[in-house]
Amino acid sequence: MRFNFTFRKNKPAQVINHEGAQAFQLTPALELYAAVATAALNDQFYENAGTRLQRLRELVAQNDPRFVAQMAVYARERLYLRSVPLVLAVELAQVHRGDDLVSRMVARVVQRADEITELLAFYALANQRQGPKTLNRLSKQLQKGLALAFNRFDGYQLAKYDRAGQVRLRDALFLVHPTAKSTEQQALFDQLVRGELPTPYTWETELSALGQESFATAEERQAAFRSKWEELIASGKLGYMALLRNLRNILEAEVSAAAMEQVCTSLSDRFAVARSKQLPFRYLAAYRELLQVRSGHVPRVLEALETAIGHSIQNLRGFEANTRVVVACDVSGSMQQPVSARSKVQLYDVGLVLGMLLQSRCANVVAGMFGDRWKRIALPRNQVLSNVQEFYRREGEVGYSTNGHLVVRELRQQREVVDKVMLFTDCQLWDSHNHGATLAQEWAEYRRSVAPQARLYLFDLAGHGNTPVEVRHNDGVALIAGWSDKVFDVLQALENGGSALSEIEQIEL
Structure with a gap:
């Protein structure tokens, strides 16, 4: 992606969400996790890309440097995200010095040759510089990490990703001065400098060449x-x-x-x-x-x-036939935003896909969607994508507000005992009927009067930094964030007595 944003100061943290309803601020570590796991660095319904980048910058400064580095590696290697780990690398280099933590992190998160130039482009933006010649004061640890990354790429990878842009691979080579591992690699570096790397064989080049040919007939x-x-x-x-x-x-x-x-x-x-x-x-x-x-x-x-x-998701511990599960998908207006500028897929779709994936692995499950109302919908367990289409076809049946508390209220009023309630949402819940009802109140009462052992899992798909219920183990509430099937690894960790952060903190650097 191209970084094309300006930084500005955020307002002080608040305990109301974007809908003006009561919310709970996450700890800096949980907020960084949620912001990173849901980052497309594109405009969202409640928060634009520049605001998200500024918030990431502030969260990097508020967290332990090692945790930030682990978060970056987790995002790249487990969540398959590309741009946000590079942002974390640049921001961590701004505030942390004295060891090789940054260089080791950079060597891990840069896994494609074009990520070298992408990192440098963001470094120039973050430091308000323009063009490769202004990067001569590059952080030494970033430089060292990029040099290590250069050594991993062969001629095919260098040629494939040597593209025009603010920073070219040739510029990066001059900037970080990687030491070639062999005479063969030095020859590749020399070819890169001279612009003589052979055009790689790819499906794109093959089809492009065919498209240039003339044909007598259709x-x-x-x-x-x-x-x-x-x-x-x-x-x-x-x-x-x-x-x-x-x-x-x-x-x-x-x-x-x-x-x-x-x-x-x-x-x-x-x-x-x-x-x-x-x-x-x-x-x-x-x-x-x-x-x-x-x-x-x-x-x-x-x-x-x-x-x-x-x-993409296999057997989950803790979801046996006698485990009663509710899967509730948010289909409100704020969820109907594309996950990126070029995507036709919406946050709404991500929630439905993850919800239906989870349903497919549960033996005793009730699934449904909520907006103005909460509605249960019975669908086959083994048809994830067609189930998503069916939800999509019927989403107007519940309206477009975000009354997530109704999911738990129905359970409480019917005195229906369940073990796990899973909400796939952007966490910006509110009571559109203006009765002052909240998910936090409903959950506390449900646990008190109906199901003391029940657990609530908030699958945060937007990462706005607040939740409708305080995330506390003693209250049976856990936060899971992201768009990848790896959110279910976090769910597995929770079943094993861990937390969302414990998966990240196990990353070795």
Whole structure:
């Protein structure tokens, strides 16, 4: 991404949320976790990107440096986020010196060659500098970490990500002065400096070259692209993300049945899913795209996508047949915001995907959605993506406010005992009926009068820094944040007696 924001001072912390309702401020560590795990660094309903960046800067200064470094590595390696770990690296370098913590963190979070230039671009922005020549006073620890990162990339990776921008890889090479591991690597560095790295073989370059050719007829062009897609599929050089993003193109090229079978086999392969590190909502985006395609292969591909997303979460401890679970998804207006500027997927969708993934792994579960009202919806457990579509079709049935307290109120009034209540929300809950009701009050009364052992899990999908219930273990309340299937690793840690932060604090540096 391109960092294109200005920093400004935040107002003092408050204990009311963006809807003006009572809320509870998170501790600095929990707030950093929630802000990072939900960061797309794009405008959200309640908070724009510049405000989020400023808040991250302040939270870095408020937290222990080692925890910040662990958070950055956790975000990159467990949550599969790219830009926000680079922000944390730059901000930590501003406030922490005296050891090699920053360089070790940078070497871990920079996993693609273009992340070197992305980090430097943000460093220039954060220090109000322009262009590569103004980076000559780069933090020594950032410099050392980037030099270590340079040593990991081969000629293919350097060529693939040597793109035009505010900072080029060539500029970065001159700036950080990595020591080549071998004469072969030094030759690659020299080629990079001279602009002589060979153009890498990628599906993009192959299709781009084909697109430049002239064809006598539309049928000839269609045949050429069909042949090229079949070649790419057979070669095994079409990565998992590329496959996921090009399903519509492949189907519209009318590739052979054998090629489509190979596509479906690759999509649904358990190990390929694990290696690809896709965020769950990527499968939903692909699923929705295919619903518009006229092809007899679409049902088979939809089935493969259902299988793939099912692989992303396995058995969870503490969700046996006798464990009663409520999964409640926020479908309010503030949740209907895209997760990034270029995405068609909304926070609303992320909550539904994660909620339906959780439902698919629970043996005794009630699922539903809340807005003005709370409504239970019974759907098959093993159809995650089609269930999301069904929720999406019916979301207007409950309105667009954020009355999350009604989920627990119904349980209390019906004296229905459950073990776990899971709310997937942006945490900006309020009582649109102006009766002063709150989730905190309802939860305390439910625990007191109906189910003393029940636990409430808030899945925070926005990271605004406050919650409708105080996050306290003794009150049976826990916070889990993020968009990845890895939120369920945190859920597992909670079942094992840990916390959201314990997963992060176990990261070794």
